Amino acid sequence: MSYLDNIKTFVRVYELGNMSAAARDQRISPAVASSRISQLEEYLSVRLFQRTTRMLNATEQGRIFYVGACRILEAIEEAEAEVNNVTQTPRGSLYVAAPLGVGRRLIAPGVPFFKEQYPKIDVRMRLSDRKLDMTAEGLDVSFFLGVPEDSNLRIRKIADCQRVLCAAPRYLSERGHPSSGADLAGKAHDCLNLRYPGAPEFQWPLQTEDGVQRFTVSGPFESDDGDVLTGWALDGHGIILKPVFEIAEHLKSGALVPVLEDTPPIPIQMACLYTHRRRQDPKTRLFIDFMADRINETLSNTMRGL
Secondary structure: OOHHHHHHHHHHHHHHOOHHHHHHHHOOOHHHHHHHHHHHHHHHOOOOEEEOOOOEEEOHHHHHHHHHHHHHHHHHHHHHHHHHHHHOOOOEEEEEEEOHHHHHHHHHHHHHHHHHHOOOEEEEEEEOOOOOOHHHHOOOEEEEEOOOOOOOOEEEEEEEEOEEEEEOHHHHHHHOOOOOHHHHHOOOOOEOEEOOOOOOOOEEEEEEOOEEEEEEOOOOOEEOOHHHHHHHHHOOOOEEEEEHHHHHHHHHHOOOEEOOOOOOEOOEEEEEEEOOOOOOOHHHHHHHHHHHHHHHHHHHHHHHOO
16 A cells, blocks of 8 residues: 555544544545554554544644644645646546535536546535534535635636516415515515524525515425425425525426515525645636536526526
8 A cells, every 4th residue: 555545544644533534534444444544653653543342532743643644645736736737638537516406407517518527527516404523524625505614715706597486376365475585584474494413593684675674484394405405396385485496386386386586585606615735726717617607597598587
């Protein structure tokens, strides 16, 4: 095994705090991961981790070595990036994350076309409506809707996505149309929320005559999968707040009907996060540029088609 492989495994074990998780991330067995750490410790003649049956904690030497190891890996990445820039043949695997709706409707359809242009870049996608830790997940690019909390990463805004409040005709015939945001915050209507463990109370921001007002809403159903919420809305179980691109087909068919069109939801930002490096990996830049153009075109076509 190469010394570089040992360093890479050490960095992921340090960051994840778990040998098995690091092994999965590196696509090796836990036994191989453990062997690489042991080889590194033997070579350095120090103990990098204190191991117990339940815990794995870095030693002082391990913490010092981690800082230097990150510099080594970053230098290698920058050297590879420069080579790729010179040869114009970017290559390697790119690890990409996105929310389910964004990934399925905007990112995944473009991946084969990106691959046609850059055949030596392999795209590995991770779709989830939960917040992901880019470092822990080993991600290069993470697309998202909203405002990010992690200031240690770079952000690139891609577009403002129009949103809509809507419900099925069946629901509206039984419960009536809401007349204001206050109706949503009360008990007159059921609101279907995208929620995950640890999420705060959900608020829907609407553009009113008095400016943006936020209404705290609730309902009988919640899910951490946006498509599940759409299914519930189609079945007549409540009102949803959705980006137009996610439900355009249902708006066109009349399966979902907009409500409160005089006080629409404010648009939501679509952007991506990527790792802060002195010299950006060209395959990351190429993928972001490619997807940004494609997403903006798709969003424009969607709005024109309504």
